[in-house]
Amino acid sequence: MTATILDAERADLLEAxxxxxxxxxxxxEGLTDEQLGEHPTVSELSLGGLIKHVASIEEMWLRFAxxxxxAMTYDLPDGVTWADLGxxxxxxxPQWAIDHQNNFKMLPxxxxxxxLERYERVAARTxxxxxxxxxxxxxxxxxxxxxxxxxxxxxxxxxxxxxxxxTAQHAGHADILRESIxxxxxx
Numbered sequence: 001m002t003a004t005i006l007d008a009e010r011a012d013l014l015e016a017x018x019x020x021x022x023x024x025x026x027x028x029e030g031l032t033d034e035q036l037g038e039h040p041t042v043s044e045l046s047l048g049g050l051i052k053h054v055a056s057i058e059e060m061w062l063r064f065a066x067x068x069x070x071a072m073t074y075d076l077p078d079g080v081t082w083a084d085l086g087x088x089x090x091x092x093x094p095q096w097a098i099d100h101q102n103n104f105k106m107l108p109x110x111x112x113x114x115x116l117e118r119y120e121r122v123a124a125r126t127x128x129x130x131x132x133x134x135x136x137x138x139x140x141x142x143x144x145x146x147x148x149x150x151x152x153x154x155x156x157x158x159x160x161x162x163x164x165x166x167t168a169q170h171a172g173h174a175d176i177l178r179e180s181i182x183x184x185x186x187x
Contacts, residue, residue, distance in 0.1 A: 010130050013160045020167040021123060024054060027174035027186040028112060036115070037106030040180035047177050048115055049104040050170045055119040056103045058163050062122075062129050065156045068140035082146050130160065 006014065028036060028047050036048035063071035076085065077092040084090040085097065136157040142148040154162075178186055 006131060009136065014127060014130055016164050017167065020164055020171055023171040024051060024167060024174050025116060027178040031112065033111050035181055036112050038181055040177060044104060045173060045177060046106055047174055048106040048110060050174050051115050051119055053103045054167050054170050055122045057166055058126060059122045061159045061163050062126050064140060065133060065159045066129055069143040072143045074143060074145045
């Protein structure tokens, strides 16, 4: 297999993403699976949940970069409104919302090894996509959802910037959680 030679922009974006991924994953070094599921602050955030969430978000956004809005569908069950969903009063929740919530939690069978392994697979797929997409300026319309402005589009470049920013933000959250669990600082 031959190595792909990336242009400077792609190499820089992937390096920035690798850097923030490492900042996130180093926060879990030396923890047990049980500690990975702890949520030592008033929120439900856990270190394992943060890594699962970031992996899922990266995977979803990179699918969007290739497939467009069909990679992110936010359909609601019949009779359920966005207001119901936001208020927590929906009589039924769409699978995408359930999956989103579960990505913030350690579920039965989740382990540090399995979470990190999945994140590594997502990272490898991201590199493949970024290496093979013909143009980082290519755009897709965002799917309809209350948090997306009507008619908005995102380029592959902007998708990568968003994934980098989201990962960095959650790496900061992870530092706080780790310090709260055992006093260890990751940076």
